[in-house]
Amino acid sequence: MDLRLMVPNTLDGRFALPQGISAEIYDVTAPVDARLEQADALVVWGNSREWVRSAAQRMTRVRWVQSLGAGAEQVSEAGFGSDVVLTSGAGLHDRPVAEHALALLLAAARRLDLLRDAQLRHEWSDRGGRQPGDDAPEFSTLRGRRVAVWGFGGIGRTLAGYLSMLGADVIGIARSKGRRDGFDVVDDADVDALLPTVDVLVLALPGGDATRRLVGADRLALLRPTAWILNVGRGTVLDEGALIDTLRRGAIAGAALDVFETEPLPADSPLWELPSVIVSPHAAGGRPLGYAALIEHNARALLGEVEWRNRIVRGK
Template identity: 50%
Template sequence: MCVLWPDVLPSPTPDDEVDLVVYDAASPLPESACDADVFVVWARPGHLLPDDARRLRSVRLVQGLMAGTDALVDAGFGDDVTLCSGVGLHDATVSEHTLALILALVRRLPTLVDAQRESEWCSDLAGHQPLHPEGPVTTLLDANVLVWGFGSIATTLAPMLAALGAHVRGVARSAGERAGFEVVSADDVDAVLPETDVLVSLLPGTPETRHVLDARRLALLPDRAFVVNVGRGSVLDEEALVAALEAGTLGGAALDVMETEPLPEDSPLWTAPRTLLTPHCAGGRPVGYADLVQQNLAALRTGEGWRNRVR
């Protein structure tokens, strides 16, 4: 079995049945690699994937190590090719980064960093402060946090937020309880947005989620609310977000993902008020990837025991 392995990750020790071929993740595949049985995808530019799908003549398994597989699904691999995702590999790191973004907004770190650069003592935030002042929230204690896209990352993040005193609810396709947290249906999200202090999006990028956070929904949030997007940039109407921030109808925003990446130099997000941007770096370090690949190589041989099979 020939397995194509990206050069950006340490390769595991192959067993006797695996011929491991390391490829350049940033370049088109060489012709000598196009008879591979398995294609492990990580840090691969999306524009190369349609060419991969066309040229990999014998591929039976495409194992993505990213949580979202929209780029793999859209690449055009044949219906006889099994696609698997990296769901679960990024739960800890994305949760960690998301928590950092939320705390940075709540504790006014961008404002404090700006003051430090100007050698200014930020007197408005120094000394005695009310716990729950008017305006944007300043603590997670008793804050209402709504996590839209309540999958494996959310079930890791939610207990972290709850441990800091937040009241956490999720949004998913169907209502119920997950990991001990109340989850409301996406059809009912408009009813809970007006009572939300922090809205976290972990939504995947699909045609159904495109601009699901539009001007109308942003307007349903209270003026004190923060918006944090660590899912996919396409779910958020960036023009509507900037307009709300400039109008003062949102407390602030933190984005790790944008609709166009890298973010263009002329994007109004760079100068939007009360906005923190990070360059799609919440994940980037799949944890336990070797075990996932080994499990799905075994499943490819036996037809049983698939993990994270998308198609």
């Protein structure tokens, strides 16, 4: 009898699975049912955290869980047994998230948000026509500007390449210093000395206790008044209360945010109305490119034919 792989209805389900494994579709909005309880493997995409926790409790036969998310926390914190292999979607979101981050940075540089506001008011914005050039005090171009990318994994390195092509001076921040993909990388110990020199701080960090509110009032205070901050990692990395206070005082120029401490962003959040904030509704990801090949590869790993790809190491 074939091993049963349960695939969510958020995917098209067309995979070239190896002989010995068959796929069945399940509804991510329906409770975990008897079919899932008898399954050998599970793909997670678009499921709620509560659903995944329920699956961890009820799927006693499952041997492998494939998340298509870039991060590992949804499945690693769900409670699956230590004998269950967990794999992530690392790498599937590098280009989509990096492209969205680039779009937000260009929108911030050219203040497309203010132009859109003026359009809705049927006003000809004063941001047209002749503008400051090389001596512009504000962040208005990527060329020649220093961009620090904190979290220099696949997404950060992909974004760094895009920024470099547009003339930005990119420096990475990671747990270990060195040189990666042609870019200088500093470690966490050098961050506070680096922040006063940057025009843009990009956060592409994972969630978890180690990164919770890593950027708070003290670090925001180190940024230039003309600096922007961009977050496409996890909302918990940035202290929103401190950010709101910093923006209200004009201590930094603005923030482009795709992720938030609470999602959806509450209707009463000041971030909606602050004129120096661009809000994006966690839209950078959501497009796992190459997911079919990843699932097909790890299905073969389940059969012992190849090594696992993107295996999550428990406890990290």
